[in-house]
Amino acid sequence: MKRLALATLLLSVNGIMLLYYAYALSSPVYLTFALLSLLLAYGVGLENRTAIKVALIYAAAEFFFALLFLMAGNVFSAVDAAVSFFILHDIMGYIKEVAGEEETEDVD
Numbered sequence: 001m002k003r004l005a006l007a008t009l010l011l012s013v014n015g016i017m018l019l020y021y022a023y024a025l026s027s028p029v030y031l032t033f034a035l036l037s038l039l040l041a042y043g044v045g046l047e048n049r050t051a052i053k054v055a056l057i058y059a060a061a062e063f064f065f066a067l068l069f070l071m072a073g074n075v076f077s078a079v080d081a082a083v084s085f086f087i088l089h090d091i092m093g094y095i096k097e098v099a100g101e102e103e104t105e106d107v108d
Contacts, residue, residue: 003097004044004052007090010083011041011055014062017080044091052091059087 018034021027040058043051063084069077 004047004090004094007055007087007094008041008045010087010090011037011044011059014080014083014087015041017083052094056088056091056095059084059091063088 015034015037018030018037022030022034036058040051040055044055063081066077066081066084070081
């Protein structure tokens with residue numbers, strides 16, 4: 001299985017959900033974050049290191065705010081929190097795998 005396939009898929013799903021919110025609410029802010037999410041999905045799919053770092057920070061902030069909204073009573077934020085959690089999990093697993101590969105290269 002290709003590395004970061006789940007993160008790429010979930011960032012794309014997140015971008016599509018935000019596009020729906022942008023259309024339903026006529027909000028340019030949702031449109032901006034939807035485009036950012038889709039752009040990050042493309043960069044993460046290519047395994048660009050900068051895009052991976054930005055996606056990690058973006059998903060962590062989104063996860064934090066989704067948890068806050070969930071605690072405030074917005075039940076629909078559970079989907080957003082779950083998507084962000086799985087993005088974080090996939091990227092952290094990738095970083096662990098790449099760090100392990102670089103460590104073994106340094107030993108040789």
